[in-house]
Amino acid sequence: MINTSEIDNSIESAAQNIAHHDESDNRMFGFIIFLLSESVVFLGFFIGYYVYKTNAVDWLPAGVSGLEIREPAINTVILVSSSFVIYIAERCLRQQNLWGFRFFWLLTMLMGSYFLYGQIIEWQGLKFGFTSGLFGGTFYLLTGFHGLHVLTGVLLQSLMLIRSFIPGNYDKGEFGVEATSLFWHFVDVIWIILFLLLYVWQ
Amino acid sequence: MTNISIPEIDIDTNRSHEPEDWRRFFGFSTDHKVIGIQYIVTAFFFFLVGGVFAMIIRGELLTPESDLVDRTVYNAMFTMHGTVMLFLWTFPVLAGLANYLVPLMIGARDMAFPRLNAIAFWMIPIFGIVLIGSFLVPGGPAQSGWWSYPPVSLQNPSGNLINGQFLWLLAIVLSGISSILGAINIVTTIFRMRAPGMTWFRMPVFVWAVLSAQIIQLFGLPALTAGAVLLLCDLVAGTSFYDPAKGGDPVLFQHFFWFYSHPAVYVIILPVFGIFSELFPVYARKPLFGYKVVAVSSLIITGLSAVVWVHHMFASGTPGWMRMLFMFTTMLISVPTGIKVFAWVGTIWGGKLRLDTPMLFAMGGLVMFVFSGITGIMLAAVPVDIHVNNTYFVVGHFHYVIYGATVMGIYAALYHWFPKMTGRMYNEGLGKLHFALTFLGTNLNFFPMHPLGLQGMPRRVASYDPEFAFWNVIASLGGFLLGMSTLPFLVNIVGSWVQGKKVSANPWRAIGLEWLIASPPPHENFEELPIVVAEPYGYGMNEPLVSNADKL
Numbered sequence: 121m122i123n124t125s126e127i128d129n130s131i132e133s134a135a136q137n138i139a140h141h142d143e144s145d146n147r148m149f150g151f152i153i154f155l156l157s158e159s160v161v162f163l164g165f166f167i168g169y170y171v172y173k174t175n176a177v178d179w180l181p182a183g184v185s186g187l188e189i190r191e192p193a194i195n196t197v198i199l200v201s202s203s204f205v206i207y208i209a210e211r212c213l214r215q216q217n218l219w220g221f222r223f224f225w226l227l228t229m230l231m232g233s234y235f236l237y238g239q240i241i242e243w244q245g246l247k248f249g250f251t252s253g254l255f256g257g258t259f260y261l262l263t264g265f266h267g268l269h270v271l272t273g274v275l276l277q278s279l280m281l282i283r284s285f286i287p288g289n290y291d292k293g294e295f296g297v298e299a300t301s302l303f304w305h306f307v308d309v310i311w312i313i314l315f316l317l318l319y320v321w322q
Numbered sequence: 323m324t325n326i327s328i329p330e331i332d333i334d335t336n337r338s339h340e341p342e343d344w345r346r347f348f349g350f351s352t353d354h355k356v357i358g359i360q361y362i363v364t365a366f367f368f369f370l371v372g373g374v375f376a377m378i379i380r381g382e383l384l385t386p387e388s389d390l391v392d393r394t395v396y397n398a399m400f401t402m403h404g405t406v407m408l409f410l411w412t413f414p415v416l417a418g419l420a421n422y423l424v425p426l427m428i429g430a431r432d433m434a435f436p437r438l439n440a441i442a443f444w445m446i447p448i449f450g451i452v453l454i455g456s457f458l459v460p461g462g463p464a465q466s467g468w469w470s471y472p473p474v475s476l477q478n479p480s481g482n483l484i485n486g487q488f489l490w491l492l493a494i495v496l497s498g499i500s501s502i503l504g505a506i507n508i509v510t511t512i513f514r515m516r517a518p519g520m521t522w523f524r525m526p527v528f529v530w531a532v533l534s535a536q537i538i539q540l541f542g543l544p545a546l547t548a549g550a551v552l553l554l555c556d557l558v559a560g561t562s563f564y565d566p567a568k569g570g571d572p573v574l575f576q577h578f579f580w581f582y583s584h585p586a587v588y589v590i591i592l593p594v595f596g597i598f599s600e601l602f603p604v605y606a607r608k609p610l611f612g613y614k615v616v617a618v619s620s621l622i623i624t625g626l627s628a629v630v631w632v633h634h635m636f637a638s639g640t641p642g643w644m645r646m647l648f649m650f651t652t653m654l655i656s657v658p659t660g661i662k663v664f665a666w667v668g669t670i671w672g673g674k675l676r677l678d679t680p681m682l683f684a685m686g687g688l689v690m691f692v693f694s695g696i697t698g699i700m701l702a703a704v705p706v707d708i709h710v711n712n713t714y715f716v717v718g719h720f721h722y723v724i725y726g727a728t729v730m731g732i733y734a735a736l737y738h739w740f741p742k743m744t745g746r747m748y749n750e751g752l753g754k755l756h757f758a759l760t761f762l763g764t765n766l767n768f769f770p771m772h773p774l775g776l777q778g779m780p781r782r783v784a785s786y787d788p789e790f791a792f793w794n795v796i797a798s799l800g801g802f803l804l805g806m807s808t809l810p811f812l813v814n815i816v817g818s819w820v821q822g823k824k825v826s827a828n829p830w831r832a833i834g835l836e837w838l839i840a841s842p843p844p845h846e847n848f849e850e851l852p853i854v855v856a857e858p859y860g861y862g863m864n865e866p867l868v869s870n871a872d873k874l
Contacts, residue, residue, distance in 0.1 A: 168578075
């Protein structure tokens, strides 16, 4: 037959489990799964890029000698450091310092926007287009798809900034802020891989 | 996708606005049981649509000449048949069963994200309309088969931007988003919403199987999405990712496609394995043989599924070492599936069998699964595969998997849980008739494809050499019989839902959390969360499953 103390134990541990299954935890769990899944799309593109580049006969289109690395390197530094800034913003929020949060959050947004601006400037200065062979195709696809993620990040950030003006909204921590911040780190890591693949490995 | 904010869940406020009668099935409900039934009914509608396409294909193949429909229409038929049956029937109907059953089986009041659940469901009719709507655009629907291999899929004879292939890709991307949202929801639910005492090794095997299947969606679908985005760029923007004339690589698409679409077969079959594992103990009155091994073997299949896809490409200029490697991994899949088959036979063996309709369907499905497993091992062997590549042998093999095992398993599940979902019993006589017609029709339709393939009849052709006529006529007659076999099912389900005999909470005397509560289950399922104290399948053990059964 069943051991009663065993039942008691399982009830107790289960009750603890349930208490800890609050909605916000579930959402973070779901969001992390989503990011893992999303990273496979990038992985697919990266593998495609690697296959194309290593098998290509004429990789660079006629009249193109490679990619300029200086401007994108500056952009990279800005995007990577914005990950630290958003971390400071999150810490401010945890310490209930709402204005600190807003300041550093806005700074992140400006850095992200500058990155997008730099990306567009780079695109405008290039001598090849989306249809210029595999080199052009993969370049615009990767930077464009990543840029779309940066844009999504900035839009999410502006949403969270607006929501910070609702009184008492962020008193108990905020899933939206944490998720946006995690998304931003994700976009950042993807960019570092992308930068190595596209600009450093030429 | 990322900015869908999941609102503070407050099911109670939603509930008060919801109608209690049949109308709730036509609204934006967030109750997992309503969404589950919405999924199942919508998917069944598309099953009938895909079935009509199949009837047209079999009608065309009744004679060796191409005389029933135009060849372009024929191409559209097999493309749409495959796409509808996979993306609008099997995925959604199994998502529906998972939606209905998983929260009940793990003792949760709903899914982790009820609102997201409803959004994922409502994308199904939307992309169904997009896909079926491609009949209305100039040039008709996509004609490149459900694989959409370039360069065939990059041909755009009508010259329009909005062409059949474009709409096909759009529908696939929408389907992918819906499936990813569903997968996130189901995985989160299983990880975090289990009732007190519901440890991993107290979960029913169906839950294990659904978890394994949804993990495949999470790592596989993004790869298909990546491949589809490149195809879309080639089709719409004029890039050359898959165009060999400009340095592109059409075989890369095949890798992207099969990296998802082979595991997709496991997304379909794993929940059916779960259904078999649930049903055999109930109708044999014995505990599931080797419960833990059966549970874990699903996860092993998930792992192996990621490393077998190249077996679809043995004839695509694949180097020898790759062929050997993937032949080996593919054959390895037969180990965990063999374990399951062994366990099911071990469960049935010496049991006190009740041959009700669900059990008949489950046993019929098991027999046909074993048959398709044998042809599957044959196809995994490179020499055999090269010989029968792109012939009807392959078509016969996968129809035994997808109709023989999967659709039979789905029917088994629908009959088994029908009393739970509706509170009424189906008509047993019609059910048995349905089984007889389905079993006969499936074998008549799909068995002849094997000799045809061995004789060398290629798939996807509208006309063929007269020497193939004999088996084709039999297959077509079987196909029409199969089409007819859905009629007793429809009559039975609709009739019984309206005026079937009312049943108790547990008409099958089954063991499981879902059978401890009323039929149909109330909103939020459980009055008090169940406290689970035993492993599932305690048949003949006289042990309680929960310690608070009277308070549920």
